[in-house]
Amino acid sequence: MDAENLPPDGGFVATSLQSNIPVPMTPSVSRIPQAAFKPPQTVQLSPLSKRHCSSGGEVLGDLRPEITNMAPPKMQATSSVMHRSSSVKSSSISYSNPTYALNVARKPGLDQSTEKKILSGSRTTTASSRKQAMTAPATTITTGKASVRPMSASSIHRRASSIGQSTAARPSSAQEEDIYGGGRILSVNTNVGNPPWDVKGRLENMELRFEELLTLMDSQKALSGSKIDELQAKVVAYETERAGSDLQQRKLQDTANELQQKVRELNSDLEDEKRRSRIEREDLERSLKLKLDEQERLTRNNEHDILRQHKSALELADAGYRRQLEERDAQFVEEINRIKSQNEEEKRHLLQQLKLVETDLKKEYENQQQSLQVDINRLKMAVDQERQTSQVVVAKLKEDLIIAQNQLRDIRVELEEEHHRSALLRKTIDEQAASSLSMESSSRTLQMRIQALEVELRNRDVKISEMQQCLEQALESELEVREKLVKEETLRRILHNQVQELKGNIRVFCRVRPPHNNEVSDEADIKYPDGSIEGREIELTGPSNESALGMAMGTVTTKTHVFAFDKVFGPRSNNQEIFCEISQLVQSALDGYNVCIFCYGQTGSGKTYTMASEDGMITRAVDQIFTTATNLQEKGWTYTVQGQFLEIYNETINDLLVCADEFDKKKLEIRNDSKDGKIMVPDLTVVSLDSQESVAKMLKTASGNRSVAATKANERSSRSHSVFILTLHGINVTTQEKREGTLNLIDLAGSERLSHSQSTGDRLKETVSINKSLSCLRDVITALGSAKDGNHIPYRNSKLTYLLQYSLGGNSKTLMFVNISPLKQHISETVNSLRFATKVNNTQIGTARRK
Ligand SMILES: Nc1ncnc2c1ncn2[C@@H]1O[C@H](COP(=O)(O)OP(=O)(O)OP(=O)(O)O)[C@@H](O)[C@H]1O
Known part of the structure; x- marks a missing residue:
């Protein structure tokens, strides 16, 4: 209830209480100063308990403790927010435990110590103390702006009865249930059987009712206390459960970490193995490559040697043919020279004969000048013919030489082709021989290597299957851990939700x-x-x-x-x-x-x-x-x-x-x-x-x-x-x-x-x-x-x-x-x-x- 909505007289509690009390309508009571009838002040609940009470002063409402606020709120003594009237001030007292919250009106004329005892819920209040309170010298009590003058004994009696009325005043039926909770009903009329002037009787009744009220409050307190204890125990149980599950979760997490570490180690072992085999394979490849290179080098050297041999043979053959050709050339030249020298000889001989004839003829020149001239001409003609014939022979010899040279060239080409073919054949044969040899040797090495690798592989397979077993076991336990984690997560969610629900x-x-x-x-x-x-x-x-x-x-x-x-x-x-x-x-x-x-x-x-x-x-x-x-x-x-x-x-x-x-x-x-x-x-x-x-x-x-x-x-x-x-x-x-x-x-x-x-x-x-x-x-x-x-x-x-x-x-x-x-x-x-x-x-x- 908002402060603005409060009734102007300062609180509905007091209003309802007053209306239920059968007050004797004696003139003395009606003359009690208004200040004495001021409504009891609202005991202000701790603000935390307002959540369960309506906010406008329903002080003794639901006394259930706040679940989320187990610690009892502090005692307060502040001016209530809810009170509208500031002209009439009175004390209001808050109790640290809402269970004890009680509306008590401070009334003028009541001894302060007695009043405190009542307010603090003292269970040792006796009739004598209350009587003492009534007979004690009257004092002026000032609360806020209201002050009350000292009273006479009779007025004390009247006040006492009014206290009785106020204190014993209770709302009826539903209100009563609401106030006291638990459906227990108190008889509200404390004056039954006592005439209005029987103040003592009424006070005794009052005391009885007051004792009853205290008992009731005790039982309420015990009830609420046990409820609080129960809820606290629940919360403690929840916390313990949560701590347990946290611990379990941590353990599971540790196990998972260990397993993951194991898996990591196995993986690194596997990696090492792989690395080692890779290095070995690379070494093998490298040595094979070296061998192959060596083989290639040898083959190349052989090839060079064969080529060199062929080349020298070819050069030799070439030189022979050349020599033959030169010889034949020389023969031809010799022949030509011989023919030339023969011709020269013949020419010289003929010239000598001619000179002789000339001399003879010179002798006979005169005689046979004519005939000689004719003979000379005839001889000249014969020489020319001879020359022509020898020229034809030289030309023929030259032709023969060209033919022979052509033949030599053809033979040389054929020889070269033959050489080439033979070189190719030789090369192929060499190659095939070399490769078959190297292949045989490398296949032998490879077979040996394969056998070694097979043995190694078998060993590794055994190792890998062992590792796989380990891995499977690790995976299985990881799966178990995961399942446990999932369960833990579900449990966490349930607990989390319960905590949230408890919070509202x-x-x-x-x-x-x-x-x-x-x-x-x-x-x-x-x-x-x-x-x-x-x-x-x-x-x-x-x-x-x-x-x-x-x-x-x-x-x-x-x-x-x-x-x-x-x-x-x-x-x-x-x-x-x-x-x-x-x-x-x-x-x-x-x-x-x-x-x-x-x-x-x-x-x-x-x-x-x-x-x-x-x-x-x-x-x-x-x-x-x-x-x-x-x-x-x-x-x-x-x-x-x-x-x-x-x-x-x-x-x-x-x-x-x-x-x-x-x-x-x-x-x-x-x-x-x-x-x-x-x-x-x-x-x-x-x-x-x-x-x-x-x-x-x-x-x-x-x-x-x-x-x-x-x-x-x-x-x-x-x-x-x-x-x-x-x-x-x-x-x-x-x-x-x-x-x-x-x-x-x-x-x-x-x-x-x-x-x-x-x-x-x-x-x-x-x-x-x-x-x-x-x-x-x-x-x-x-x-x-x-x-x-x-x-x-x-x-x-x-x-x-x-x-x-x-x-x-x-x-x-x-x-x-x-x-x-x-x-x-x-x-x-x-x-x-x-x-x-x-x-x-x-x-x-x-x-x-x-x-
Ligand atoms: N907690 C804070 N610390 C520092 N500066 C703040 C804080 N809260 C608000 N401010 C500053 O105050 C100004 C107003 O804040 P903001 O705009 O968030 O208000 P608003 O309630 O959203 O206003 P409106 O309803 O008009 O949108 C901004 O300049 C903002 O930076």
């Missing part, structure tokens, strides 16, 4: 942003009573609601508001610390659950910084998903990840993965698949994501398309609600298990007071639309908070609530960040946000189911 399916974290440099002097008074790290409480002090009136009168009153959530992060916390707290939820999405994380808060309070900044929740969640999915591969899991990104802007859905210019072209609508319990937006772009980089690209596109604008409160204010949807499909090849989880990461637009924002035009329209959809969200939470089965929940009043239907109304693990500003001028917005967050925290949603 809808949780609220509060985050205070740090002031900007120019805002330091405007900081509001915000405290973290249980420490800013690991804290759960936040305390704000600011002007009370009546401050307007106070200001008018020149007196501004302040008020302290205390809120408690699952976690409170102060301004010094960073995104990494915050993500540590939600990483288990992200793990749940991989385990097949629907998970929804959203940021709520006034504009400029740090929602986008928390959710969508560079190291915000979206980036970190995506990193974790890819890292975990990779790690889960060795446990047989393969994941596919798909992403979608939309915004709700002025009640229109825009696909942030298409160009902003095309927003108007595609009208996107929400479809409810109630069978599968999920909401879909058909036609929304789906992108397959296989790495952090692909997600970063997608986020960049979406961020570029999102509607932002500068407002008075934020230079880059988000003017739409953005929803990032990651769908995770997992399949286990070992167990054939399938999982489908969804992670919705939502950055809501900031709420804003129109009077503060001073926006106009488009900004005004956006602000109105944002505030309207956030108001619908508040309506849905309110309806869920007070829902009975079958109650209507107005999900369809806005696109935002329709989209979040299954995240808010069950089947989802939901986390809300309430982001708040640290500034004085935003204090009332901040208080409103925190009140809404408290409402969300108190809302019960269904249990999430895995798909």
